Amino acid sequence: MPRISINAIECVQNNKSFIITSMNSSILKKMCFVSRKKDDAIKGFQRLLNVKRAKDIALYLDNLKGIIPSAIIVSAQDNTKMRFDKQSSKLSFETSQDGLLVIDGQHRLFGLIEAKGEYDMPVVIFNNLKSSEEVKLFIDINTTQKGVPTALILDIKNQAGTETKLEERQRELFEKLNTDSVLAGYLLKNESKAGKISRTVFNNSTKSIFTNSPVSEMGDDIIYKTVKNYLEAVDVIFKESRNKDARLNKTILFKSVMNLFNEVCEKCLIKYKNLKVESFIDYIGSIRDLNFNEYTGTNKATENRIVNDMRSLLREPLQVGEDMF
Structure with a gap:
């Protein structure tokens, strides 16, 4: 050789x-x-x-x-x-x-x-x-020698000029919600920490809002107001449940409720013809009955379980009358 x-x-x-x-x-x-x-x-x-x-x-x-x-x-x-x-x-x-x-x-x-x-x-x-x-x-x-957190990479992409249009829109939504919403102060843009929602989790959880939600074709201001109203409604329901584990700043619950965002918006538009806080509260109110103490995991399986349990409570029975035949 x-x-x-x-x-x-x-x-x-x-x-x-x-x-x-x-x-x-x-x-x-x-x-x-x-x-x-x-x-x-x-x-x-x-x-x-x-x-x-x-x-x-x-x-x-x-x-x-x-x-x-x-x-x-x-x-x-x-x-x-x-x-x-x-x-x-x-x-x-x-x-x-x-x-x-x-x-x-x-x-x-x-x-x-x-x-x-x-x-x-x-x-x-x-x-x-x-x-x-x-x-x-x-x-x-x-x-011991860990790499740079993904959240930090997302945070500095704008400075590097490599931020995609979707990432730009998500960043702007992130910053608005961190200033004026029930999650203000609970969104952490360049690191991960218990009790905070990281930018990475936020981006993964909101991607479909901009691509295939009922408000995806509307302006970013409408998307912000809709998400803000939805989160406020969820926060109200969580507080009404009087369960200490029902918190929007708990990552697994944030991911779960955002998983349901698109379908809840669609149902509210059909049923109430609007996306107001009170309409969201009325539609998702039944999730207050969940025992949030039972959801101890943080993986995808736990998220799927929470989503399925919420979806079961939100499912409305079909009304079948004689005039339908």
């Missing part, structure tokens, strides 16, 4: 060293491999690849001419016979297949594999690690 030499620098932290360098994607494609739990139930430790994410990275590089400054972190295997010369700052190794175990950055790696072009990538290389040390490093990077 050919042996190559490239420029590199050594970095030492807490008496542990690693090498920082730049490698062409053609070399990375040949040498890198990922240890997956599915492939090796005993030694595998990384999650399965999200193919769409890898393809998106390839498109980002090839079509959008994007850049990826984040380093791929790898562990050199014995077959690379890796050596670093401090005097010359040269890193030499054999370009062995399966010579570099990816500790972090597998989607960036497979994005490079999917890409048509060749790209230089920053790489952090650990050498002479035991298998247990590789696993520990993987765990440390994916727990």
Whole structure:
């Protein structure tokens, strides 16, 4: 196998060293491999690849001419016979297949594999690690060294000029509701916190309002007033239930009531010909009878259960009369 030499620098932290360098994607494609739990139930430790994410990275590089400054972190295997010369700052190794175990950055790696072009990538290389040390490093990077919260990314997209029109409309609705609605002060725009509704949760919960709700074709002011009235009605009902767990700023309940927004609006327009607070209260009043103490989970299954229980209470019996035959 050919042996190559490239420029590199050594970095030492807490008496542990690693090498920082730049490698062409053609070399990375040949040498890198990922240890997956599915492939090796005993030694595998990384999650399965999200193919769409890898393809998106390839498109980002090839079509959008994007850049990826984040380093791929790898562990050199014995077959690379890796050596670093401090005097010359040269890193030499054999370009062995399966010579570099990816500790972090597998989607960036497979994005490079999917890409048509060749790209230089920053790489952090650990050498002479035991298998247990590789696993520990993987765990440390994916727990202690957390990435940027999605809510913060959404918050700064406007500054970067990458905010979509839908995200812009959702941001404006978010800011209005956080200023003048029953959720004022309970919407947190760039982080997640108990007792607050994050921007990420808000965007996921309001997307359909702008795409296929009864008010989606109306102006943003009408959408704001409708959502404000709906939330005020839900807040009234929750307070009437006298249940301490019935709170709009409880994420699972917020997601659940927003899941019902479109159909409740449609029913109110048919039954009352308006979207006033009192009409919403009259229509959804029966949900006050739910025992909100029973909903202890925070996952999708719990949300579906709450939505189904609410929907069952809101279902009106069909009226069948003799004059219908």
